Amino acid sequence: MLLAIFWTNTLSIARLAALQTASSSLQDTFESISMGLKELPTAVARVKSFYTLVDMKNELASGFTSYPPPGNKAKEGMAINIKNVSFTYKGSQASRDAITDVSLSIRAGQLVVIVGANGSGKSTLLRLLVRLYAPVSGVIELDGHPIEEYNVNDLRRAIAHLSQDHKLLPLSVAENIGVGCLEKSDDMTAIKDAAVLAGAEGLVKKFERGFETVLTPAGTAQMSFNASGNEALTAEFNKMEKSADVSGGERQRIVAARTFMRLFSDDINLVTVDEPSSALDPQGECELFQRLRNARHGRTMIFVTHRFGHLTKYADLIVCMKDGKIVETGTHDGLLKSAGEYARLYNIQASAFTS
Missing domain, CATH: 3.40.50.300 (P-loop containing nucleotide triphosphate hydrolases)
Known part of the structure; x- marks a missing residue:
């Protein structure tokens, strides 16, 4: 009799635990659906905006003359x-x-x-x-x-154009600088030299991952289950999504480093x-x-x-x-x-x- 009661209680506890797990999972599912529904209008708007940009006609028609014209040497400067x-x-209300x-x-x-x-x-x-x-x-x-x-x-x-409007990309520090000169985008020596010229070397040193630090990550990683009990997995997830703490002046230095990277190219005639x-x-x-x-x-x-x-x-x-x-x-x-x-x-x- 005692054994029967024991097994009955054990099964009841197991069923209760399974029911609680299923209930928690169902709650997470409904929360995900609710969150998805809230974000749906924004997502649709972004998709629509993307295709609008893709279909947008460039009002500045490209000509057919190559640059530089014959006789103009690299680094000679542009007249x-x-x-x-x-x-x-367009649309300006100025007088x-x-x-x-x-x-x-x-x-x-x-x-x-x-x-x-x-x-x-x-x-x-x-x-x-x-x-x-x-x-x-x-x-x-x-x-x-x-x-x-x-x-x-x-x-x-x-042309190398440096302005206060330039933005950081959701890439690593090295990649943010390297895109300034695509033919040397994998040249870490050139990237480090550009950072020094822009005064950004001190900024890079303060990052734990240095030039591999990702700036303004795009937030693409998603936790698809409750990993609160897995500290290693949670730490790895947080590291993937962690945004670098960069001030306005530091942003300008990284963008300036991108311009110095462009200046390593022999194609530039105007800055x-x-x-x-x-x-x-x-x-x-x-x-x-x-x-x-x-x-x-x-x-x-x-x-x-x-x-x-x-x-x-x-x-x-x-x-x-x-x-x-x-x-x-x-x-x-x-x-x-x-x-x-x-x-x-x-x-x-x-x-x-x-x-």
């Missing part, structure tokens, strides 16, 4: 001639064009610095040069040919730099600009900046813009003597340190 160019952003009737000549290999207040058209001018947009009117010539005649892919291979150091301290910005200047090697290099001290004294040509127009061009000393818009902006900055 730029801008004639009466105007541009307005004026982003840039209006701009004309400018830049010789191959020059170091050019574009300055001016916010909204003066500095960044817009660079975006036209790197073929992100096309002028509404006027002509841009690169090495003697209208910009629209060039094959877009050839042209962009010849455009648009306010890439907003999150860097003054010393970091000064060192970055100095290293970019040193990496020029005869290429044409154009900077857009609000802060004059680290660049304008070294410029072959300073372009001062205001309200979408070029109001002055010249050298640092010459423009100070002219006592115009450049001198006014420069003196405002200088007064903060002398008053």
Whole structure:
């Protein structure tokens, strides 16, 4: 009798445990379905957005002329001639064009610095040069040919563009830097050299996995069962999904390293730099600009900046813009003597340190 009671109780306990397990599993299933239903509209929207992008027509038609044109050697620099160019952003409610009737000549290999207040058209001018947009009117010539005649892919291979808008990719640190120069993307020596030039080597050293650290992971790994009792598996899962803690200045250094990586390519003839150091301290910005200047090697290099001290004294040509127009061009000393818009902006900055 006692044995029968024992087996009855044992079976009851086993059935209860199985029932609890099944109940827990069923609850997890319903929670997963509920979560999936909540995320379904977002997922559908993302898929729709993806196919919309795939089907989107590029309004900037590619030309048929290869770049560089015959006779233009690598690292020789790009000559730029801008004639009466105007541009307005689509849908803009502004009372004026982003840039209006701009004309400018830049010789191959020059170091050019574009300055001016916010909204003066500095960044817009660079975006036209790197073929992100096309002028509404006027002509841009690169090495003697209208910009629209060039094959877009050839042209962009010849340009290194560093801006504050560039993002980190859900890849490792090494891969984020290596994509700057695909032919050397597996060259760890070049990747480490680029990191040093950008001042990012200290950042990489603080990561446990160094250059293998994945930045902003895409979150593709999913735990399909309750692994709370498996510490090793949970730790491995958390490591896969762990996001690197990167500040704004550190992001800018990694993006800058990507640009230095591009400069290892012999294809680059033009380097455009648009306010890439907003999150860097003054010393970091000064060192970055100095290293970019040193990496020029005869290429044409154009900077857009609000802060004059680290660049304008070294410029072959300073372009001062205001309200979408070029109001002055010249050298640092010459423009100070002219006592115009450049001198006014420069003196405002200088007064903060002398008053």
